[in-house]
Amino acid sequence: MNRVGKQRDVNYFLQLQNIGLFGLLETKIKNKAFTKAASTFSNWCITTNNGYHSGGRIWVVWKPNLFRVNVLEYNAQYIHMKVDSLEDRRTFWFTMVYAFNGMHDREPLWDNLRRVACAVSGPWAVAGDFNCVLSASERVGGSTPSSEMEPFRRCVSDCGVMDITAVGALFTWNNKQKPQDRIYSKLDRFLVNKAWCDSFTDVYAQFLPEGIFDHTPCILKSSNQGQTKRCFKLAKNLKQLKPELKRLNKEGYSDIENAANILQKQVEDMQEVINKDH
Template identity: 35%
Template sequence: MDRLFGWNVRGLNKTSKQREVMRMISNKRIGFVSLLETRVKTSNMGSLYLNMFKGWCFTSNLTHHPNGRIVVAWNPYSFDVDIRGSSSQWMHFLVSIKNGDQFAITVVYAFNDMKGRESLWADLEKLGYEINCPWIVMGDFNSVLSPSDRLPHCGNGSELVPFQTCVEHCRLVDVKFSGSFFTWNNKQAGKDRVYAKLDRVLANDSWMEKYISAEVIFFREGEMDHSPFLVNFGSVQENRKPFRYFNFWSNLAGFQRAVAESWNEDVKGTPMFCLVSKLKRLRVELKKINKEGKGAVFVQEAKKFKLMLEIQEKIQADPSNI
């Protein structure tokens, strides 16, 4: 079964961020995507769809808020999705899987002020009262459930009560998770750094019983300030990566020679057989060039990015030691 994915991307107008999200979708066998704080205006939504989700189904909550707060897309070959409701802070769906199973998903992107979140908690409690099927609630709640979900710890425990009460009334619990515990940080240096578990995946008893082996993975945030998360329904065999041609290959040493030698080598058979055979042979050569070229062209960037992720992992393990 394809997976569910969520990420507060803090702006999705830049093509670099779009490519990063697309890379995750391609590599992780994702069929349902929720993107938060996109900041994509109505006039640019069409371009976003064509750049990232062509052939998929696509919706947003722009009718409730002008700043492109929530964008949701899904692969129609993986899920049938019925939009059941939305507001400025949530979107609610009934999802049907091709095997006949159904469950509800609520995607949340809460306001960052306590007063503004009051309507969210009320809406979620109303949904929880009406739902009679497996239900998963995921996203950025802009609030923590306990003092230990934030470093430095929360000074005023009363700020936690509305979220705690909502979760209790809806009978939701955290889906088992691994990876980064703190899902957000303010990217400040030293003692000014703040960590919090703002992003969560919650589910009711019915969902937990149906998908007993489900697990959420919170990845390191990289250059973003929020961690992306992936919902696995169970053990899934990874697909083989499809072959893709990259334009930068033509600038790599040996590209022209490899293409010419591979293409000019004689092949016997029908014209179509010859064409397919040459393409298959060329594919092998291009993969070799790609492997060698990436090492030569991108080695410094890769080392820096790897170092950044290693540092983030150490910080997650001991966030008080900055």
């Protein structure tokens, strides 16, 4: 299926999930192909950071009858905006992130997020693929040096943000290798400040099962089923938008089981160490 066909699948998915604003990361759609690709999202508004990175990295897409979006800053690693929800007349700040792979390349991102945190004056969410974990427990099958995690930790602390309440998949990415070489990581997350927690008390994140997209998609939902809000969505890589149900059935669940077995072994090893200490 061609890329436009896959984007039609996205439209269908958005309708099923009742989504009014979403982000797409690692789109790999350059400027010359943007008009054709964007035409598949009829009645949606789209902004990208293509002008700041030639490869095409971040799209933010929304329905203008549901949200008013004012983009405040573009960057190679994020798009920062002020959003007005037209349904409930609430305002929040939203930063969609797709961090660079290299530790040193991410340093400007952490500094910029600190600056953004000082500028917002209300509910703020910063979400996306940070290409880094916050702790060793968020990576299985490999290791991340503390020197790589620490800058991210300091940024989160300095910005005064925390993970939103979440359900679903813990690990949001894996390297798709055979089980003995498989690496799982939590690279994608939805971070919010205190003002967000105070304003959106019933909102939580659901991380969908692996296999539907390249990374695990994240959807914001309301726990108040009687007053379900239009939700955000964060997805990764337009190249794998079509659900691969056969592969999910064959590999996805066995991957999850393998990760659970690895974690169980780690817990048992830790418990053994604790028992020896006592």
